[in-house]
Amino acid sequence: MGTGTWWFVAAVCAAWAEVLAAAVLLRGRGGSGGPGATGAVPGPEALALLRGGRRAAVTVALVALHQRGAVAAGRKHTVRANGGPGRTRDPVQLGVHRSLRNALAVPALALRPEARRAVDGLRAELGRAGLVRPPGRRRAARLLLAAAPATLAAGLLTGVGGPDGPGTALALAAGVPVLLAVLALLRLPPATRAARRLLAELRERHPLPEHRREVTDGRLVQLYVALYGDPALALFLPRFSRDGGLLGHRASDGR
Structure with a gap:
């Protein structure tokens, strides 16, 4: 040669x-800490973040806030605050609620500083648990x-x-x-193989019901939205999801 x-x-x-x-x-x-490190299942916002990224996590937070009457659908497919956040210490829900000084569409809401910081903190926890590749x-x-x-x-x-x-x-x-x-x-997603395996196991244990009357626990509704996204939103919260602009988006790259 x-x-x-x-x-x-x-x-x-x-x-x-x-x-x-x-x-x-x-x-x-x-990881040595954070969600999943000791076998505990991460919360709905964390599961949504693993499945669909920042917007999915914000969507689940909106579902939880809506269940307490803290947010409602605004005009032209936006979401608005509807009183205080209620008795919650969840940082993502609090960050999302603080971001709603004005009615916002979900994509814009997910980019507000308060919501971004809260989701980034959750992402850091998932990174320590080995479920997300650190940014x-x-x-x-x-x-x-x-x-x-x-x-x-x-x-x-x-x-x-x-x-x-x-x-x-x-x-x-x-x-x-x-x-x-x-x-x-x-093309590798931000979520690790362990995270994808966890999501698959949870979907197997919690298949999406055919009728919303089969589920009366609000926390379970959040779990279904975290695991399935739009199909669960359309099933359990059709009017809020449609009027608030929560439906009709693809899973993000996790950023």
């Missing part, structure tokens, strides 16, 4: 090193994954098909697996 080919091989090895370092950063870690590690992994294609491109500058560089077949055979690995890691 010529010098150009050796440089390309070295670039491929460096790109793989970046991919493997990113994989280590994204690897789920067992700092995710950011570092994304930087490494962005660097891997650039490293490959630098190796290819030696000249694909040139007399001293890697041929097209070698470039494809060595470069394509790296790029596929980068794409696979970028």
Whole structure:
């Protein structure tokens, strides 16, 4: 092999090193504290955060507040405060309620500082429990994954098909697996495998009922909304969900 080919091989090895370092950063870690650390099931907002991200957690908090009469549907698919938050110490519910100085649509509400801080605190607890990949590690992994294609491109500058560089077949055979690995890691959800297993187990233990009259416990309603999202909202809180704009959104990336 010529010098150009050796440089390309070295670039491929460096790109793989970046991919493997990113994989280590994204690897789920067992935690020593927080929800789930001692076998306890996380609360509804936490489960919603694992399933659908920030907006899902805020939606469950709104359901709990609505059950106490603390919020109601506003005009044009917004939610408004309807009195005090009631006797709750739940930080996400309190943060969401404090954010409702004016009627807001759910996406805007989820981005208000008070709501964001409360959800971020919950996310930190889930990270310590090994159920969410810590944001700092995710950011570092994304930087490494962005660097891997650039490293490959630098190796290819030696000249694909040139007399001293890697041929097209070698470039494809060595470069394509790296790029596929980068794409696979970028698609990993924030929730870890342990979190996805927990959600699957809870859905198996708590299948969505066919009729809302089968459930009279408000806490169970929150659990169903956390686990199933829109189908549970439409079943248990059809008017509030429709008029308040809680329905019709996809699960987020967890940010």
